[in-house]
Amino acid sequence: MKQELAANLECDVLVIGAGIAGLTAAIDAAEAGAKVTVLSKGPIASDGAASWMAGWGFQTALYPPDSPEEHARNTIQVGQYLNNQELVLALTNETQRCLHRLARWGLHYRKVGDRYFQVRLPGSTHPRVPRLSREGLANGIEYRRVYPRQLRKLGVRALGNLQAIELLKRNGAVMGVIALDTVNGAFVAIRAKAVVLSTGGFMGMYRFTSTSPTLTGEGHGMAYQAGAQFQDIEFADFYTGCIVWPPFFAGDLDWVTSLRYDLAGVVYNSRGEDVARYKKGSGLALPVIFEKEIRAGRCSPHGGLYLSFKHLPDNLIDHYFSSMGRARWIHALEEIGVDIRRGALEIRPAPLESIGGCRVDARARTNVPGLLAAGEITGGAEGAFTLAGNPMSFYMAMGAIAGRQAAVVAKEVGAIPDDLPDVRPMMEDAVRPLENEGKNGVPVLQVKRELQEILHNYLHLMGKTQTGLDVALQRILSIRDDAEKWQVATKSRRHNNEWMEALEVRHMVTVCEMMARAALARTESRGLHYREDYPAPSNDWLCNLIIERDGDEMKISRAPVSFSFVEPGQR
Ligand SMILES: Cc1cc2nc3c(=O)[nH]c(=O)nc-3n(C[C@H](O)[C@H](O)[C@H](O)COP(=O)(O)OP(=O)(O)OC[C@H]3O[C@@H](n4cnc5c(N)ncnc54)[C@H](O)[C@@H]3O)c2cc1C
Known part of the structure; x- marks a missing residue:
C-alpha cells in the first residue's frame, strides 16, 4: 500500500x-x-x-x-x-x-x-x-x-x-x-x-x-x-543476582543488591554449598560462577540459587529495613508468604548493560x-x-x-537539508508485517522467541563455544533471510505493540549477528566475554574487534588499542 x-x-x-x-x-x-x-x-x-x-x-x-x-x-x-x-x-x-x-x-x-x-x-x-x-x-x-x-x-x-x-x-x-x-x-x-x-x-x-x-x-x-x-x-555486563523467585519480584536487582552487600547474604546451590567460595583462584567473575552452577543443574526448581540471610538475628534484619526506610519491602514479601529471616530468595545472573x-x-x-x-x-x-x-x-x-x-x-x-531522500521504501518495509497474511507468513513474536532462545543458549555469560556459536550464527542468518515473511496478528496501526516489536526485531537480528560473529572471532576469555573452549586471556587479543557493513556483508577486523595514557600492567 x-x-x-x-x-x-x-x-x-x-x-x-x-x-x-x-x-x-x-x-x-x-x-x-x-x-x-x-x-x-x-x-x-x-x-x-x-x-x-x-x-x-x-x-x-x-x-x-x-x-x-x-x-x-x-x-x-x-x-x-x-x-x-x-x-x-x-x-x-x-x-x-x-x-x-x-x-x-x-x-x-x-x-x-x-x-x-x-x-x-x-x-x-x-x-x-x-x-x-x-x-x-x-x-x-x-x-x-x-x-x-x-x-x-x-x-x-x-x-x-x-x-x-x-x-x-x-x-x-x-x-x-x-x-x-x-x-x-x-x-x-x-x-x-x-x-x-x-x-x-x-x-x-x-x-x-x-x-x-x-x-x-x-x-x-x-x-x-x-x-x-x-x-x-x-562484551556485555550481567548482574550477579536478580530475583527469579518469588515471581512478583522477578527481575528486581535493586533491593537484592543492597541486601546481598549490606547484610552479607550467602548464596547456596541446591547441594547447600556456598557458591562464592568457587571464585577463589578461578579467575572467573562471580556472575559466571553463578551461571555455571545453574547450567550444571545445581539450582532451585525455579532455576536460581538460594540467597539466604538466616545467619543473622531477626531483629538485625528488621532494624536494617526500618533504618533504610523500607520496612514496606519486607512486609510486601511477607504478604506473599516469604520471610527472608527464615527462607531464601532465589536469584540468578541477569543481563544488565551492553x-x-x-x-x-x-x-x-x-x-x-x-x-x-x-x-x-x-x-x-x-x-x-x-x-x-x-x-x-x-x-x-x-x-x-x-x-x-x-x-x-x-x-x-550551515543550512538544514531541505529535501528528503526517497523515504517511501523505508515506510513500505516498516508496514510489511501489517500487510503480510496467510500460511506462508512467520509470526514475528515467534521470531523474537527464537532469537531469545539463541541468546540464552549461546550468547549469555556461559554457552559460548565454537560449535554453539556456529549453530547460533546459522540460525540467526536463516531468521534474517525470512524477514520479508514476518507478520503481526494485530493489524491496527494505532497503539500496536506487536508492530512496534516487529520493528525492534528487525534490528535485533543485526545485533545478534554482530554478537555471534564477534564472540566467534575472539578466541579467548577476558572480562565479560567467556569462551568455554578458550577459558584464559591471550595477549594476541589485546585489541578491539571492529564490525561494520560492507555492502550486504558484515565485515569483522581487528584494531590496535592506543595505550596513550596507561600501558598494560602499568600503574
Ligand atoms: C536496573 C538497573 C540499574 C542500574 N543502576 C546503575 C547505577 O546505579 N549506576 C550506574 O552507573 N549504572 C547503572 N545502570 C546502568 C545505566 O542505568 C545505563 O547504562 C544507562 O542509564 C544508559 O543510559 P542511556 O541514556 O545510554 O540509555 P537509556 O537510559 O536506556 O535510554 C535509551 C533511550 O532510547 C530510547 N529508544 C530506544 N530505541 C528507540 C527508538 N527506536 N526510537 C526512539 N527512542 C528509542 C529509549 O526509549 C530511551 O529513552 C543500571 C542499569 C539497570 C538496568
Whole structure:
C-alpha cells in the first residue's frame, strides 16, 4: 500500500533516545545555541530508559588525592586495557561538571562540611560515589524529576511516542530520521544538521533481563545500516543476582543488591554449598560462577540459587529495613508468604548493560559524517569490564560532550537539508508485517522467541563455544533471510505493540549477528566475554574487534588499542 509522511520536521540537532545520555545531549546542545529536538519511543522521562532504573552508582573524582586521571586509570585497569583511553579521560574530566549541575538543579547530596560524602566501590582506589541525602532514594528517580524542567527552560522540542526506524542520509552524511508515531501509526521525518544517537543498550533482547524489554538495540541496527563502525560487541555486563523467585519480584536487582552487600547474604546451590567460595583462584567473575552452577543443574526448581540471610538475628534484619526506610519491602514479601529471616530468595545472573557498541572518538563522533553517539549505545568507554558505578556518570558526561559537539557540527553544516531522500521504501518495509497474511507468513513474536532462545543458549555469560556459536550464527542468518515473511496478528496501526516489536526485531537480528560473529572471532576469555573452549586471556587479543557493513556483508577486523595514557600492567 502507498505510504505517506504525516509530518516533515526540522531542527539543528536531533537527539534520538531520551535516557540520561540523550537528555543531557539535548540540554548541552541547546545551551550551545542549537535548535534541538529530542525523541523517544515512549513518553519522555517515563519510558523504558535504563536511566530511570539506576541505583546510586555515579563515579566522579572530586578531591585530591583522587583525580580524573586516577579515575581513568582505575577504569582502564578494570576494563583490561581495551578501552579508548582518550575517551575515558575526556569522560572522567567531564563528570564533575555533571554532578555540580545536578546539585544546582535540585538533587540533594549528603555532605561532610562543605565536601560531598563519597563511597568507594570495588575496583576504585578512592571513595568516588556521592550519595543522595535521603537514604533509599535512587538516582534514576531523581533524574526523571529534574531533567524535564531543564528541557522546558531551554525550549527543547521533546517528542514522546516516536519510534525511530531508520536514519536518513544525503551525500554520505546522516541528515535525519524517519520515525513511527506509535499512537496513531503515522510516519514522521525529521531533518537535522547533526544527529546524536542515544538509544541505549541491547540487554532488553534477553528473555530474563534486569533492564527494560524495550531496549533492544534499535539504534545499533540503524547505525549499522548507515555505515557506522562497532567495537567490543562481545562484551556485555550481567548482574550477579536478580530475583527469579518469588515471581512478583522477578527481575528486581535493586533491593537484592543492597541486601546481598549490606547484610552479607550467602548464596547456596541446591547441594547447600556456598557458591562464592568457587571464585577463589578461578579467575572467573562471580556472575559466571553463578551461571555455571545453574547450567550444571545445581539450582532451585525455579532455576536460581538460594540467597539466604538466616545467619543473622531477626531483629538485625528488621532494624536494617526500618533504618533504610523500607520496612514496606519486607512486609510486601511477607504478604506473599516469604520471610527472608527464615527462607531464601532465589536469584540468578541477569543481563544488565551492553559494553560494546558504536565506535566513537573522544568527541563522541562516529565514522559517519553528521552522526554522533552517546551512552550505552557506544563502545570504548568501558573496555572488557565495567568499573562499578561508571555507566551513569560516563553516559551523562558523554551526552554533554556529544551535545556540545553536535552544536559545533550543526554550525559547520550551515543550512538544514531541505529535501528528503526517497523515504517511501523505508515506510513500505516498516508496514510489511501489517500487510503480510496467510500460511506462508512467520509470526514475528515467534521470531523474537527464537532469537531469545539463541541468546540464552549461546550468547549469555556461559554457552559460548565454537560449535554453539556456529549453530547460533546459522540460525540467526536463516531468521534474517525470512524477514520479508514476518507478520503481526494485530493489524491496527494505532497503539500496536506487536508492530512496534516487529520493528525492534528487525534490528535485533543485526545485533545478534554482530554478537555471534564477534564472540566467534575472539578466541579467548577476558572480562565479560567467556569462551568455554578458550577459558584464559591471550595477549594476541589485546585489541578491539571492529564490525561494520560492507555492502550486504558484515565485515569483522581487528584494531590496535592506543595505550596513550596507561600501558598494560602499568600503574
Ligand atoms: C536496573 C538497573 C540499574 C542500574 N543502576 C546503575 C547505577 O546505579 N549506576 C550506574 O552507573 N549504572 C547503572 N545502570 C546502568 C545505566 O542505568 C545505563 O547504562 C544507562 O542509564 C544508559 O543510559 P542511556 O541514556 O545510554 O540509555 P537509556 O537510559 O536506556 O535510554 C535509551 C533511550 O532510547 C530510547 N529508544 C530506544 N530505541 C528507540 C527508538 N527506536 N526510537 C526512539 N527512542 C528509542 C529509549 O526509549 C530511551 O529513552 C543500571 C542499569 C539497570 C538496568
